[in-house]
Amino acid sequence: MTPLAMFAGLMPALMPCLFATLVDRVPGIFFGLPLMALASLIFAATHHEDPAEIRFATIHWAVWLGGILGLVLAALLLLGWFV
């Protein structure tokens, strides 16, 4: 078993711990989620007319936005550990 596969296997067990740590380290993070959803929805709705396309694009934008903001958050948390 490769280390990557081992890590992937452990992820389901690690996720609740990671999530709890995140909530503990970044209080109020839940209040950012509706804003992310809103930004994705407005971005999607201003780029499309069809409701089905708007729905699809909202998810697309939310994944991108969540990914980018997640990376920034992870970088900040890592910096916080080292500083």
Next chain:
Amino acid sequence: MGKKHRDRSKPAPRIVAVSPDDGSAIDLKNPALAALLSWCLPGLGQIYQGRLFKGRLFMGAILGTFIAGLWLGGGRVVYASWTPGNTRWAYVCQAGAGLVALPAMFQSLHLQGPAKQPFFGSSFMAPPLTPGQYVSRDYATSLASADPDIEAEDFFDRPPWRQSRIDEVSIWHRRFGRWFEIGTLYTMLAGMLNMLVIYDAWAGPLGMPTDDERKAHRNAASAASQRKEAPK
């Protein structure tokens, strides 16, 4: 000389945008009016253009977020202030949400004016008092009676005015803590995203189809029509 006048007997040309999804035309009617309506009430411009789904969606999302932010911040996060040391830059973004943020402007202008009290009398969307600021006696009394953190002794008697000794924004920060910042963020984002909505009402959807997408859509449409015409 050389100026061309439109023939008034003919109907004005329609201003349309192209839907990026199916290439259909979107009648923008009067884009300037639609943009203005969308600023006044998010989504109203789209409703005027007959794009009801998007209009209702924008209205619910933007107004919902703005009101949620206002509620999270205890109704204090939307105010306009240009006094040195107490400039509220967040209001520039919040004002993008339209008429819902406009009372703050009236409140601020009236409080800084000769009346020295907010336009609507109450402190709703009024800027916070700063130390040394003169206010009307009525406003000082109403603040002292309505706000548990402000007392009558917090004002010097300077007939015909009262002079504030308090830094009201500090009181708000102490009372609401991080909710003040979260509420400010919600209302700011609602205002900023409404700029996109206004642009959508002005010029149609931002996402234009690429040439390849147009070609693919044309091919798909012609293939569908051929299938329809073909005998079963």
